[in-house]
Amino acid sequence: MLYSLYEAGYYASTPLRFAARATRDFWSSPLNPAKDSDMGRRLFANADLFANLTRRYGRPAWNIDSVEIEGQSVRVRQTEVWSSPWVKLTHFTRDMADMRRAGRRELEPAVLIVAPLSGHYATLLRGTVEAFLQDHEVFITDWSNARDVPLMEGRFDFHDFVDHVREMLRQLGPRPHVVAVCQPGPAVLAAASLMAEDGEECRPGTMTIMGSPIDARLSPTVTNKLAEEKPFAWFKSTMIDTVPAPYPGMGRRVYPGFVQL
Incomplete structure (x- = not known):
């Protein structure tokens, strides 16, 4: 259910993301005489931040030619x-x-x-x-x-x-x-x-x-401490969710990255 809500939130924000991109392009255009004003820079920064936070990032190219x-x-x-x-x-x-x-x-x-x-x-x-x-x-x-x-x-x-x-x-x-x-x-x-x-x-x-914790008991991080405090059943019910449509793995039980974040 959590994964489905997350996806719904992403698609619901699409019109706002398009509006933010348009605002960003407007206030960064060299044809806009007010783009270097204090208000212009603030509006550009806010629109750019919102557009970047709500977009999906694809797999980058290696670019090792x-x-x-x-x-x-x-x-x-x-x-x-x-x-x-x-x-x-x-x-x-x-x-x-x-x-x-x-x-x-x-x-x-x-x-x-x-x-x-x-x-x-x-x-x-x-x-x-x-x-x-x-x-x-x-x-x-x-x-x-x-x-x-x-x-x-x-x-x-x-x-x-x-x-x-x-x-x-x-x-x-x-x-x-x-x-x-x-x-x-x-x-x-x-x-x-x-x-x-x-x-x-x-x-x-x-x-x-x-950078791999072979013995997670040494120098424990916040994640290690959480693992010690909660039973396996808690992680299964709280952290694991079902992949929704339209992904090819629809129905698969996964640990979504956004939950980790």
Whole structure:
């Protein structure tokens, strides 16, 4: 019900958002002689703030067409090398002719960057990808929004998360590196542990965990403390809601990002 009310609020605000955009454009137009007045700047700022707060932001483009290596511009293209309904594994392929001109003739180590699953776009890590492209074959997870995955695809729980990480590491070949950014830390640690236990050839050569609370009891945040104060039943009844129409995942039970905020 909460998700439906949220969506209804978004669509109900559409006329106001259009009015705010029109107001913003009017007071920023170079043809408006009063645009630099104190009143004009205030009206523009208020309209701009309202328009931005009530809009939906789509998935940004990576905009990584080239990277500089050893002073040489190396062309980069994106290739989807593996996918499931829940994720696309993207390989940033560097042009080999450009790499040879930069003095790099051997295949460099592969690294899998596991981006946050919790509602962020993978493009949040654009700078990280560009940095790793200096010395690595870079792969990154581009997770789907659960509201866009049809109910017929089944559920996606922590065990599925671990299995996905294991399968993607296998795509990189023997002993790849893996970097977990924030929320995927525990799943990557579990996947690496299971692969090591099974002696898999593609188990990680190194594992780096950035900003991920492996032991949430240490340095507890407000979120950690809330988790200790409330029973599981409270989270299930308060935080989980059903995806409404017209999303492809209509009927799926999810933890909406706006609830977290």
